[in-house]
Amino acid sequence: MNPVTIQPHQPGPGTDTPMLAVQELGKSYPSRKGDVLAVRSIDFAVHAGQFVSVVGPSGCGKTTLMMCIAGLLPITTGNVMFRGERMSGPRDGVAVVFQDYSRSLFPWLTVEKNVALPLRDRGLPRTEIRDRVRESLEMVGLAHAAALHPWQLSGGMQQRVAIARGLAVRPEMLIMDEPFASVDAQTRASLEDLLLKVWAETGTTVLFVTHDIDEAVYLSDRVVVLSQGPSVVVEDLPVELDRPRDQIATKQTALFGELRENVYSLVMASQRRTSLSGDPH
Amino acid sequence: MSDHGAKRSSLAASAQAMGRGVQSLWLLAALLVVWEIAARLAGSLFVPPVSQIFVAFVDTWLSGSPSSLFLSDQFRVDVLPSLARLGLGYGAAAAIGISAGILIGVWRPAGAFFNPLIRLGMSVPVTALLPIAIVLFGITSGMNVFLIALGCLWPILINTYDGVRGLDRTVVTAARSMRLTRRRYFLQVLLPGASPAIFVGMRISIGIALVLMVISELYAATAGLGFYIVSQQRLFRFPELWAAIVLLALLGILFNAIFAVVERVLLRWHRNVRPEGAEGH
Numbered sequence: 001m002n003p004v005t006i007q008p009h010q011p012g013p014g015t016d017t018p019m020l021a022v023q024e025l026g027k028s029y030p031s032r033k034g035d036v037l038a039v040r041s042i043d044f045a046v047h048a049g050q051f052v053s054v055v056g057p058s059g060c061g062k063t064t065l066m067m068c069i070a071g072l073l074p075i076t077t078g079n080v081m082f083r084g085e086r087m088s089g090p091r092d093g094v095a096v097v098f099q100d101y102s103r104s105l106f107p108w109l110t111v112e113k114n115v116a117l118p119l120r121d122r123g124l125p126r127t128e129i130r131d132r133v134r135e136s137l138e139m140v141g142l143a144h145a146a147a148l149h150p151w152q153l154s155g156g157m158q159q160r161v162a163i164a165r166g167l168a169v170r171p172e173m174l175i176m177d178e179p180f181a182s183v184d185a186q187t188r189a190s191l192e193d194l195l196l197k198v199w200a201e202t203g204t205t206v207l208f209v210t211h212d213i214d215e216a217v218y219l220s221d222r223v224v225v226l227s228q229g230p231s232v233v234v235e236d237l238p239v240e241l242d243r244p245r246d247q248i249a250t251k252q253t254a255l256f257g258e259l260r261e262n263v264y265s266l267v268m269a270s271q272r273r274t275s276l277s278g279d280p281h
Numbered sequence: 282m283s284d285h286g287a288k289r290s291s292l293a294a295s296a297q298a299m300g301r302g303v304q305s306l307w308l309l310a311a312l313l314v315v316w317e318i319a320a321r322l323a324g325s326l327f328v329p330p331v332s333q334i335f336v337a338f339v340d341t342w343l344s345g346s347p348s349s350l351f352l353s354d355q356f357r358v359d360v361l362p363s364l365a366r367l368g369l370g371y372g373a374a375a376a377i378g379i380s381a382g383i384l385i386g387v388w389r390p391a392g393a394f395f396n397p398l399i400r401l402g403m404s405v406p407v408t409a410l411l412p413i414a415i416v417l418f419g420i421t422s423g424m425n426v427f428l429i430a431l432g433c434l435w436p437i438l439i440n441t442y443d444g445v446r447g448l449d450r451t452v453v454t455a456a457r458s459m460r461l462t463r464r465r466y467f468l469q470v471l472l473p474g475a476s477p478a479i480f481v482g483m484r485i486s487i488g489i490a491l492v493l494m495v496i497s498e499l500y501a502a503t504a505g506l507g508f509y510i511v512s513q514q515r516l517f518r519f520p521e522l523w524a525a526i527v528l529l530a531l532l533g534i535l536f537n538a539i540f541a542v543v544e545r546v547l548l549r550w551h552r553n554v555r556p557e558g559a560e561g562h
């Protein structure tokens with residue numbers, strides 16, 4: 001037998017291997033009238049510890065892209081590399097928070113049991129599971145709701161439970177699909193700040209999908225702008241706003257305004273282009 | 282907050298239900314009085330007054346010693362065999378129906394293969410199979426059990442199948458992203474998710490079971506409630522015959538009450554989830 005080669009230390013933010021590399025990812029859905037292309041070709045990379053947003057108009061294929069990256073949908077062309085390894089299905093270390101949070105929580109389980117579920121059957125001692133559940137519920141400020149059922153909570157609270165469930169596994173990467181799309185503006189702002197706080201505390205890499213340009217710029221280190229579907233990457237924009245960010249102060253800076261306008265015109269331009277070049281039906 | 286609201290409203294609901302219960306009891310009492318008077322006036326042999334039926338009921342079924350819970354020997358001779366057949370037939374139907382329903386629900390090719398067979402089985406009136414069952418089993422308890430099981434099987438099977446197939450896609454995807462073990466997926470996602478539908482099937486079937494128990498015993502049995510009813514008819518003992526019918530009605534009410542309790546306890550989440558979005562106002 002060959003001697004076991006010791007793996008080099010996990011690459012950090014400074015090294016070349018990104019945590020996630022999406023390479024020419026394409027996805028088409030089979031249908032009766034032939035395949036429907038949802039995602040044409042997407043390339044981008046996310047380094048460990050980064051907060052990266054993906055924005056694009058509604059229906060451009062964001063959910064599809066996110067499901068492919070999370071290994072929940074088979075991809076048609078291209079590759080998804082996680083720490084240099086090709087992903088072929090869901091894996092430990094990647095947690096997902098879904099667009100439809102109210103249905104991704106299990107109503108028959110209490111909040112506590114919902115959060116504990118992804119920790120089960122992994123050889124963790126009972127006490128460790130209990131501590132981790134408590135810890136992640138505390139992070140989202142819901143320790144007091146542990147014994148309730150999801151349907152006894154408000155929408156914003158349910159979304160926080162979904163985030164806690166993602167955090168409980170201490171993921172290397174947290175993928176979130178429009179997590180705040182269906183809560184009111186105030187709740188949304190406080191959830192955004194909560195997410196930034198948790199991100200700073202845990203050092204988890206975040207891939208955040210949204211159609212809200214302000215939200216993307218406010219939260220991220222980088223914004224990946226998608227075209228209208230079938231989507232391609234229009235621009236990969238660094239966001240060099242200072243941290244910690246503030247809902248009012250940050251959004252008043254000139255740089256924020258510039259970035260926001262920049263992303264906005266990119267999205268609009270891509271929409272115009274597609275509607276002009278799109279074949280007439 | 283929301284918890285209190287839920288408690289208060291469920292309290293109010295049960296108070297309302299009780300009010301309705303009292304009202305319908307008044308109606309029942311009035312009907313019985315009308316029956317009593319009309320029967321006395323008409324003096325029909327076939328429809329005796331309620332008071333006679335009541336006396337017959339107590340004499341026939343409740344004349345036993347306190348040590349046997351006042352249940353009479355007649356109860357042991359006729360009701361217990363009936364209940365045993367019902368329990369066996371219904372239990373077998375539930376065991377087979379739920380397992381087969383889950384199997385064909387999970388395994389698509391089997392579902393497509395067995396679907397026509399199930400539809401066919403469902404549309405044959407089981408009572409029409411009584412002569413065949415008698416030929417196959419003779420006049421034995423096995424025949425009654427077989428018929429009850431066959432009649433109860435289809436509703437349970439088809440509802441379980443629908444429940445499994447109708448599992449919310451977000452629920453399934455979320456479970457997949459957590460990489461649960463098969464066992465855990467089955468016990469904490471699939472089974473609870475399908476349980477409301479399974480329950481509907483079981484509830485429909487208990488009514489069918491009661492009907493088939495009586496019918497099969499009317500035609501072919503040497504003991505049992507159905508057999509007792511026919512023999513009383515032949516002896517022209519109509520108060521006793523009516524008392525047996527009352528006992529059947531009470532059994533039906535008892536089974537329904539058991540189901541209501543089980544539903545309240547096991548499917549509390551389901552009742553609370555259903556009014557989507559309308560919660561908390």
Ligand SMILES: Nc1ncnc2c1ncn2[C@@H]1O[C@H](COP(=O)(O)OP(=O)(O)OP(=O)(O)O)[C@@H](O)[C@H]1O
Pocket residue numbers: 029036037038056057058059060061062063064065178211229
């Ligand atoms: N299961 C599916 N089968 C076939 N086509 C699909 C399926 N899911 C999505 N699509 C198509 O793929 C395209 C992209 O859908 P997707 O849900 O990924 O968009 P999205 O950007 O997430 O939209 P939104 O912002 O509204 O959430 C759409 O045209 C949609 O019709």
Ligand SMILES: [Mg+2]
Pocket residue numbers: 062063064099177178
């Ligand atoms: Mg989407």
